[in-house]
Amino acid sequence: MGWNRILLNLKQPTEGGRVAYPEEIEESLATALATIAGFLDAYGFITYNIYVSFMSGNTTRTGYETGQGNLAAAAHSALPIISFLGGSFAGALLAHSSVHRIRRLVFGMIAASLALIIGFTQLGLLSDWVNVAVISFTMGAMNTALSGVGARSRVAGQSVSLTFVSGTLSRIGMELALVVRHVHLTDSQEPWDTHARRALRLATIWAGFLSGALLSGAATPRLGVWALLFPVLILSALAAFDRSSSAQSGRSVEFEEIRGVVESKST
Numbered sequence: 001m002g003w004n005r006i007l008l009n010l011k012q013p014t015e016g017g018r019v020a021y022p023e024e025i026e027e028s029l030a031t032a033l034a035t036i037a038g039f040l041d042a043y044g045f046i047t048y049n050i051y052v053s054f055m056s057g058n059t060t061r062t063g064y065e066t067g068q069g070n071l072a073a074a075a076h077s078a079l080p081i082i083s084f085l086g087g088s089f090a091g092a093l094l095a096h097s098s099v100h101r102i103r104r105l106v107f108g109m110i111a112a113s114l115a116l117i118i119g120f121t122q123l124g125l126l127s128d129w130v131n132v133a134v135i136s137f138t139m140g141a142m143n144t145a146l147s148g149v150g151a152r153s154r155v156a157g158q159s160v161s162l163t164f165v166s167g168t169l170s171r172i173g174m175e176l177a178l179v180v181r182h183v184h185l186t187d188s189q190e191p192w193d194t195h196a197r198r199a200l201r202l203a204t205i206w207a208g209f210l211s212g213a214l215l216s217g218a219a220t221p222r223l224g225v226w227a228l229l230f231p232v233l234i235l236s237a238l239a240a241f242d243r244s245s246s247a248q249s250g251r252s253v254e255f256e257e258i259r260g261v262v263e264s265k266s267t
Contacts, residue, residue, distance in 0.1 A: 027201060031208040032238075033142065036231045037163045038212025040135055043227060046220045048128050050076060053139040053163040055084055079129060080136035087140025095144060107239035110138040114228045114235075121225045139163045165209045168202050175199035 037053055044052035051057045058077045065074035094102060113134050120126040143163045178185075178195040185195055219227040 027204070029238075031204050032234070034165070034205045034208035035212035035215075036234060037139065037142070038209035038214075039216040039231055040139065040212075041163075041209075042213035042216035043220050044080075044132065044135060046217065047225075048132050050080055050132055052080055052132060052135040053084070053143075055081055056164070056166065076129075080132050083133040083136035084140035087137035087142075088144045089140075090137075091141035091144035094141070101242075103242045104239045106142060107235045107242065110142060111232050111235035111239060113138050114232045118225050118228050118232070165206050168205050172199050172202045172206065175202065 041051055041053045044050055058081050061077040062074050062081065065071075065077060091106070094105070099105060117126065117131050117134060121131065140163075175195045175198045179199065183195065185193060185198075215230070216227060219230065223229075
């Protein structure tokens, strides 16, 4: 049957001759990006006493500082909000453009921005305000430019955001509640796809963010700005070796449609 050959062509080769489905690759990438986001958010808080991706916290702080008349502190909290918004805007424009290999471009852009922060900070040419603005901008860009192929990936059948994990935790709680209530999963993608499995896979995103923050908490006080070498190296490697493109992202959708046809024919 020709369907089997098509399915084999859509699989991605991995080490040891095993094949990985596109969604498996996306979930691994999503966890890695969540780790980087957690690292950078912790770095921003430790170094500048501000979040670079957790805009809910910055919004709260902007509000109460303004209410107390601390306008300078409120401006400090408002800066990453404006920068994150600008990055989201730029990322959305990029995601809906004709640019190919968006992942490589975004990974490279973020890595280069962080590398410049390291260099200019060592030369004493950048202020903390500029650093906060740049990092927040890159986080906003990552969160939208990689839509569907990274920062808002389909993990466990759901769209998740990697630069903040409140929504992920909410979905984990919902999935666990459905497990307790023995609710049947109506949109199951595989025989093993259950509410419990989805909760576990979403938990890996949260764990990745936590791991990144933990690593940053250990490294930043000791290394200072040089701690940014960790995300620079990881993102540079992703930019160098990632082979995805807009067309390949479409193949993932095509894969899901073809697999659904095959499964329906086999039942």
